[in-house]
Amino acid sequence: MSLQVTDLMVYYRTLAGDVKALDGATFSIADKEIMGLAGESGCGKSTLGNSLIRLDGRMKYIGGKVNLDGAELPIWDNAGMNEFRFREVSVIPQYAMSAMNPTRKIGKMIAELVESRGTQFSEIKDELEKRIDHVGLTQDVVNRYPIELSGGMKQRMVMVISTLFDPSLLIADEITSALDVSTQRAVAETLVSFRDHGYVKSMMVITHDVSILYQIADSILIMYAGKLAEKASTKTIIDQPRHPYTQMLVSSLPEVGVRYADKKLTGIPGSPPSLLVPPTGCRFRARCPLAFAKCVEEPPFVEIEKDHSVACWKVTGPNA
Numbered sequence: 001m002s003l004q005v006t007d008l009m010v011y012y013r014t015l016a017g018d019v020k021a022l023d024g025a026t027f028s029i030a031d032k033e034i035m036g037l038a039g040e041s042g043c044g045k046s047t048l049g050n051s052l053i054r055l056d057g058r059m060k061y062i063g064g065k066v067n068l069d070g071a072e073l074p075i076w077d078n079a080g081m082n083e084f085r086f087r088e089v090s091v092i093p094q095y096a097m098s099a100m101n102p103t104r105k106i107g108k109m110i111a112e113l114v115e116s117r118g119t120q121f122s123e124i125k126d127e128l129e130k131r132i133d134h135v136g137l138t139q140d141v142v143n144r145y146p147i148e149l150s151g152g153m154k155q156r157m158v159m160v161i162s163t164l165f166d167p168s169l170l171i172a173d174e175i176t177s178a179l180d181v182s183t184q185r186a187v188a189e190t191l192v193s194f195r196d197h198g199y200v201k202s203m204m205v206i207t208h209d210v211s212i213l214y215q216i217a218d219s220i221l222i223m224y225a226g227k228l229a230e231k232a233s234t235k236t237i238i239d240q241p242r243h244p245y246t247q248m249l250v251s252s253l254p255e256v257g258v259r260y261a262d263k264k265l266t267g268i269p270g271s272p273p274s275l276l277v278p279p280t281g282c283r284f285r286a287r288c289p290l291a292f293a294k295c296v297e298e299p300p301f302v303e304i305e306k307d308h309s310v311a312c313w314k315v316t317g318p319n320a
């Protein structure tokens with residue numbers, strides 16, 4: 001097993017109080033698994049992804065454990081995480097493309113990066129060349145500035161850089177969102193090929209767009225308002241979702257192969273609750289067409305069959 005997350009809680013400090021953005025997440029990602037992480041904007045996807053690599057100043061570790069390949073990641077300890085970052089767990093952040101330093105040639109930037117991790121550039125040079133080939137770029141890319149690359153080229157370069165040390169887990173946060181549809185597809189295929197070549201062992205692909213996950217994810221984890229709603233194989237999430245939120249999310253998607261423009265999305269009525277003062281019980285209650293008396297209590301995230309977990313009283317409650 002690559003990743004095991006147990007009851008992870010991470011809040012944001014604000015003047016108005018703590019924003020309970022990730023409020024008790026328990027799940028795992030197996031070796032070679034590409035897990036999609038989906039849910040509406042603001043549900044805590046980036047908070048979960050970022051927690052596994054770097055808590056920024058406003059993020060507050062409340063509790064929980066993260067194990068990667070059997071070793072506990074000291075996620076509350078910024079300095080302690082240094083030996084794991086990039087080598088064991090790596091991230092392609094949301095907005096990675098614009099974060100590339102515009103004043104450095106790409107080759108120089110890579111050299112500085114690996115040297116800051118105690119590795120000589122010469123040690124990774126051959127592998128870098130191989131991977132530049134692998135993603136279909138030409139070797140002269142290292143002599144160029146980021147601004148000279150198209151969005152798709154930059155995105156492929158970021159993928160190469162973030163996986164240079166063959167990390168066990170790669171977190172890709174909304175990396176296709178800013179791209180046009182055909183570039184999205186190419187980037188998604190490249191992610192899969194990285195897994196197939198062993199450049200990364202397992203992956204968490206974060207997106208608000210479930211349709212991109214059809215193509216690449218082995219499993220999908222659905223979040224709602226800082227909590228996990230459902231995790232299962234991609235096929236099960238698409239064909240036989242059990243959580244009412246997943247059902248609504250999936251039925252609002254265009255069928256596979258149908259373009260968004262051809263079919264109007266129905267969306268889900270209402271909006272998610274505030275995470276500053278989240279409602280007690282099931283956080284989906286106010287929007288759930290199936291809500292009943294029991295839902296004032298919080299539903300546990302329960303494995304209902306092998307590799308299929310759900311947090312919903314309709315599915316796991318006494319009258320289910």
Ligand SMILES: Nc1ncnc2c1ncn2[C@@H]1O[C@H](COP(=O)(O)OP(=O)(O)O)[C@@H](O)[C@H]1O
Nearest residue numbers: 012019021040041042043044045046047058275
């Ligand atoms: N720096 C921050 N300070 C306070 N609240 C934040 C901060 N970053 C995110 N949040 C809040 O945490 C929740 C989860 O955000 P995020 O993890 O970015 O969601 P997602 O990636 O699913 O869109 C949201 O309610 C968001 O407003």
Ligand code: SF4
Nearest residue numbers: 282285288295312313
């Ligand atoms: S626990 Fe209740 S409110 Fe929550 S999703 Fe299930 S039925 Fe709906």
Ligand SMILES: [Mg+2]
Nearest residue numbers: 045046047094
């Ligand atoms: Mg996000």
